[in-house]
Amino acid sequence: MGDPASSRTGPIGSDRAVRREHGLPVAVELSRRRLLGGSLALGSLGVLSACSAPTAFEVDADAPPVQGGTLRVGLSGGSSADSIDAHITVNSGDSARAINLYEPLVERDDEYKIAYRLAESMEPNDDGSVWTLYLRENLKFSDGSDLTADDVVFTFERVTDPEDPKTNASNLATFDRAVAVDDRTVEVHLTSPNAVLDDALAQYSMGVVPRDYDPENPVGAGPFKLKSFTAGVSTVLERNPHYWDTAPHLDQVELLNFNDTDALINALLSSQVDCVGQIPVALVEVLESDERMAVLNSATGMWLPFTMRVDVKPFDDVRVRRAFRLAVDREQMIDQVLSGHGRPGNDMFSPYDPSYPRDFPQRDQDVAEAKRLLSEAGYPDGLTVELVTAPIQSGVVEAAQVFAQQAKDVGITVEIRRVDTTTFFGDQYLQWDFAQSFWYTRNFLPQARNCATAEAPFNETAWTDQEFTDLLDTAQAELDETRRNDLIRKAQQRLYDDGGYIIWGFANQVDAYQRYVLGLRENSTGLPLSGYTFRRVWLGEVS
Amino acid sequence: MSTPDLDPEVVATPEPGAVETPPKESATRSRPLPARVWAQTQGKVGVVLTAAVVLVALAGPLLAPWLTGYSPTEFADRPFQSTGVFGTDNLGRSVGARFLAGGLLLLAYSVLATALGLVVGCTIGMIGGYAGGRTDSVIMRLNDIVLAFPQLVLALLAIVVLGPHGWVLVTVIGLTHAPRIARVARAATLGVVSEDYIRAAEMYAVPRTRILAREVLPNITGPLSVEAGLRLTYSIGAIASLSFLGLGMQPPAADWGLMINENRIALSVQPWGVILPVLAIAVLTIGTNLLADAVARATESTTVEAS
Numbered sequence: 001m002g003d004p005a006s007s008r009t010g011p012i013g014s015d016r017a018v019r020r021e022h023g024l025p026v027a028v029e030l031s032r033r034r035l036l037g038g039s040l041a042l043g044s045l046g047v048l049s050a051c052s053a054p055t056a057f058e059v060d061a062d063a064p065p066v067q068g069g070t071l072r073v074g075l076s077g078g079s080s081a082d083s084i085d086a087h088i089t090v091n092s093g094d095s096a097r098a099i100n101l102y103e104p105l106v107e108r109d110d111e112y113k114i115a116y117r118l119a120e121s122m123e124p125n126d127d128g129s130v131w132t133l134y135l136r137e138n139l140k141f142s143d144g145s146d147l148t149a150d151d152v153v154f155t156f157e158r159v160t161d162p163e164d165p166k167t168n169a170s171n172l173a174t175f176d177r178a179v180a181v182d183d184r185t186v187e188v189h190l191t192s193p194n195a196v197l198d199d200a201l202a203q204y205s206m207g208v209v210p211r212d213y214d215p216e217n218p219v220g221a222g223p224f225k226l227k228s229f230t231a232g233v234s235t236v237l238e239r240n241p242h243y244w245d246t247a248p249h250l251d252q253v254e255l256l257n258f259n260d261t262d263a264l265i266n267a268l269l270s271s272q273v274d275c276v277g278q279i280p281v282a283l284v285e286v287l288e289s290d291e292r293m294a295v296l297n298s299a300t301g302m303w304l305p306f307t308m309r310v311d312v313k314p315f316d317d318v319r320v321r322r323a324f325r326l327a328v329d330r331e332q333m334i335d336q337v338l339s340g341h342g343r344p345g346n347d348m349f350s351p352y353d354p355s356y357p358r359d360f361p362q363r364d365q366d367v368a369e370a371k372r373l374l375s376e377a378g379y380p381d382g383l384t385v386e387l388v389t390a391p392i393q394s395g396v397v398e399a400a401q402v403f404a405q406q407a408k409d410v411g412i413t414v415e416i417r418r419v420d421t422t423t424f425f426g427d428q429y430l431q432w433d434f435a436q437s438f439w440y441t442r443n444f445l446p447q448a449r450n451c452a453t454a455e456a457p458f459n460e461t462a463w464t465d466q467e468f469t470d471l472l473d474t475a476q477a478e479l480d481e482t483r484r485n486d487l488i489r490k491a492q493q494r495l496y497d498d499g500g501y502i503i504w505g506f507a508n509q510v511d512a513y514q515r516y517v518l519g520l521r522e523n524s525t526g527l528p529l530s531g532y533t534f535r536r537v538w539l540g541e542v543s
Numbered sequence: 544m545s546t547p548d549l550d551p552e553v554v555a556t557p558e559p560g561a562v563e564t565p566p567k568e569s570a571t572r573s574r575p576l577p578a579r580v581w582a583q584t585q586g587k588v589g590v591v592l593t594a595a596v597v598l599v600a601l602a603g604p605l606l607a608p609w610l611t612g613y614s615p616t617e618f619a620d621r622p623f624q625s626t627g628v629f630g631t632d633n634l635g636r637s638v639g640a641r642f643l644a645g646g647l648l649l650l651a652y653s654v655l656a657t658a659l660g661l662v663v664g665c666t667i668g669m670i671g672g673y674a675g676g677r678t679d680s681v682i683m684r685l686n687d688i689v690l691a692f693p694q695l696v697l698a699l700l701a702i703v704v705l706g707p708h709g710w711v712l713v714t715v716i717g718l719t720h721a722p723r724i725a726r727v728a729r730a731a732t733l734g735v736v737s738e739d740y741i742r743a744a745e746m747y748a749v750p751r752t753r754i755l756a757r758e759v760l761p762n763i764t765g766p767l768s769v770e771a772g773l774r775l776t777y778s779i780g781a782i783a784s785l786s787f788l789g790l791g792m793q794p795p796a797a798d799w800g801l802m803i804n805e806n807r808i809a810l811s812v813q814p815w816g817v818i819l820p821v822l823a824i825a826v827l828t829i830g831t832n833l834l835a836d837a838v839a840r841a842t843e844s845t846t847v848e849a850s
Contacts, residue, residue: 261808282622282633286812332618336635339622391789398634401795405616418707418793 057292057542059516065538070252071517073529074264074273078257082231085215086207087159087166092277093235095204096255096532100237101142102207102220103244105133105152106198110531112301112352112441112524114198118147118208118221118244122201128193128479135184140242141210142225149180154211156188170457171200171446193477195484199443204527223248223535232257237534249519249538268293268512274539275513275520277528280394281339287512296511297341300526301351301441304337304396306387306403306502307460309433314385318498319377325363325502326370327410328403333504337398341510345503347496350444352524355485357492370410382411385434389416390424393438395507400436430460440526444488448472452495461500468494516540576768579841586837592830596823600646607644613637615644615797622809629815633805642819644797648709649786650827653778655713660720660778661771667721668728669755669763673736683729686722694719695781702790712791716781720774727770731763738762765842772835776828783824799824 078093086102089095105119116122122133139147156178159166176189188197200206210219218226221244224237235255239248256273258264261280268276269290279287279295287293308315308324315321330344343351346362374382389400397418404414424435437460439447450456453472454464468491475487495501511529513520518540523531530536580586608614611627619637620626629638671682689697694716701715735741736759744754785791786800794801799820806816 280808282809282812285623286809335621336618397794401616401634402618404795405618416794418789420703420789 057516059518059540059542061518061540063541065249065519066541067249067538068251069249069539070254071250071275071534071537071539072254072256072273073534074256074258074267074276075528076258076261076264076278078232080232082229082235082257083215084218084226084229084235085166086209086213086218086220087155087168087205089167089205092528093255093257095527096277096529097229097235097237098207099204099222099527099532100224100253100534101218101222101226102204102209103222104201104204104206105135105208106202107204108202108441108525108531110521110523114202118152119201122198124193124195124197124479126479128195128197128477129190131188131190131197132181133186133188135186136244137184139221139244141219141221142240142242143219144242145210145219147208147210147221148183149186151210152186152208153178153180154213155206155208158209158213159206167205168200168203171203193479195476195479196443196445199446224253227252243535245535248535250534253534265512268514271514274517275511275529277511277532278394279510279512281341281508281510283512284339284341284510292514293512294515294517296509296513296520296522296530298509298511298522298524298530299343300506300509300524301349302438302507302509302526303345303349303503303505304393304399304436304438304507305349305504306399307432307435307437308500308502309431309460309462310500311462312433314377314379314383315433315500317377319373320379320383321498321500323370323373323377323410324407324412326366326373327407327412328363328502328504329365329406330363330504332406333399333402336402337395338505338507341508342505345505347499347501347503348492349439349447349501349503350442351506352441353444353488354481355444355488355492357489357496360492360496365406365409367409374411379411382413384413384415386415386417388419388424388428388432388435390419390421390436392421392424392436396436396438399504430458430462432460435460441524444492445472445476448491448495452499463495463498463500465494465498516542576838576841580834580837583837583840585833586841589830589833589835589837592826593834594830596646596827596830597650599643599823600650603643603645604647607640610643611637611639613640615640616795623806623813623816625813629819630813632802632813632816633809638802638806638813638816638819641797641802642799642823645799645802645820646823646827648792648796649779649782649799649824652709652713652716652782653775656716656778656782657720657771657775659713659717660724660774661767663718664721664724665728665760665767668725668730669732669759671725672729672732673751673755673759675736679729683725686725689719689722690726692719694777695784698781698785699788699790702785707785707790707793712782712785716778720778724767724770724774727766728763731766732759735759735762769835769839769842772831772838776831776835779824779828779831 073096075093075096077091079091081090083090083094084097084101086098089098103118105117106114106122107117109115118135118139120134120136122131124131133152135149135152141147156175160169160172160175174190174192174194176191179187179189181187190197207220207222213219223240223243225240227236227238229235234257237253239251258267264276265279265283267273284295284297288295308321310316310321325347334340334342334344344362346360348357348360350356387400387404389397391397400416404416407414439451449472451458451460452463453459453469471487471491475484475491478484478487509526509528516539517537519537520530521536525531581590613619613627613636616636618635620631620635622631622633622635624631624635627637627639629642632638632641667682667686671679697719698715702711705711741754741758744758782791783800786798787804789804792798792801802820803817806813810817
């Protein structure tokens, strides 16, 4: 990928819509209905804790997978704009549908490694400007027709259509053309070398579709096919008999949309659904204490940084930025904001990238050094800053409050200005002097292209550095992984020393499910419910 | 309940054993308002409830660190644990400390908003009632337009536009009270404008502002104090609601409305974070409401009904 991404997409494949969708409810939307829903949910939680487990049951998790059954999945954030298009995924439910209806060439596995799906292998030429993809044998779409190289070429063309670019087009900015060499071989020609094209293909919004693809009547090669779909309400999927890999255990998957988290939790507790995606971390304990429930707690690369704009006072002084970074007690952040469900960060993103610099000295709160830096920068008596926060993701407003408390020790007075999500992403977005953000798991190069170069679409800190950008360009064209990682490391050093992000930690993705749901595994992508890979899930025998 | 305070004979009768008989006041003069309020069971309950919550709200911020061992913004443990008397809140701060510290601003803003509403509402209502005619019609129709908007909707609009600052909160709640108070003030003014003392003052060419301030206002305090009590109750409700919606007090300030919102998610794990502020707001609004009722009965006539 040579050109910077033109929209915020990546492993999670979505834009600000997802950010909103994953966030806490916008304050204004707390209507009476919400309150009522909330009190109902809370009421049922009360009932739950009162009679702790009247319906306890045993599930043999070691027994071989059971075939059949319907998995009912509760999700929130859907709307009438929900989509079943393979390449336009906006909210979390769209992702779930795309992942289960369609199959990509490669995907990110639970450990965030590249795993081959429809592609058997892929390799670049000597300079990385042409990649050759080899498909598996006997691939079929869910309607029984053959999946060939032509369909892959069509998929590339559809995603990168200059008239109507789809979600993943930004990652394929250097795409020139794709050529079907034979039935199982595709050559992808790029406008400039890209050593990490596999990352751009390992997106769930990159599922292969047939040449006569009609989004109204979707045909894909995923583990399930569509049975019925009502936007904002429900989606029913049934097993795809022509799936290339091990057939899914489940007969059907029902995705049900709930309007808010309270209703979602309520549905799980009343067994209206078998599993729910993303629960508030504060509820982990209460759900774990219920004998019927289990919690899936996945470490991810999701980060909730503070963003200091490096081109405005006082953050234009690197000493101030360092002082702010040293004002944060990262362990305390994890404890107070995430109830301990996360890992501390070191002002560096992409913890799953092989190049992640684990040997950089871990920054932690250093009051004396921070005060010294502030005083050197001309603030011997401390300073007052305004921190703009919004419930864009659970934990963000909380993090602002904890930071305000910690910064007091250093002499920084943080005035919190809480706005609603719409205002936060409104005209002032990317202009806030000191604000917050959140990003899902990504590797270093695509992440930096999205947020740390002059062309980056979401450069929240306004930090640009020619040396850094040159290093990114060179690294992207470097086919040798060791040499590439060396280059990335130099870039990381620039970001670590000079950047405007305070990356205090990586939050876990926490989902809940009934204990008879088996096959869900911890997944690092940040997508709920084991990355929505329902093909691995089965309903255990209850005794 | 008997009503000895309003019975002229009882008032006039000296206590047994008293040596001197106090100078006899007018036999029809009733006791001062506070005494009449206190004489009712409702009044007593109202005073006690209101005083209890006001006391907590006023003294709480000072006592919080001393009683609970934590300041309202200090982290005591992880979120929603049972550390300390009432456990921790959504950020691991002491619920006890935040509860004690969370009432002052709510109370202060409510009183200020009510006061503002009273001043503006009284002025408008008295002018309308006293001037009469076209002035009255114009003022009261404008008043009706404002009345047509639900109070919280206007407040939400103002806060979204101007930002959630304390003065915006007070101003907008106060001003949305004003039309309602103006109606009461106007009605009460109409009741007194035809009295002889007003005519007398007019005959002496006393300036109109002076008539309003010296002659009208003291004679409509009864209905106004009832209205003030009711409006205080509504102010408390409105400001707590706005805080709950995230548009009132801003984090990390400790505030009851905000506490309910922050902690409601874990009601089953750690209920104190919600129960304490809910109870406080409930007791306060019930208290002020009972008080307003008692004031109404004490002022509406010389007969206080048994209750």
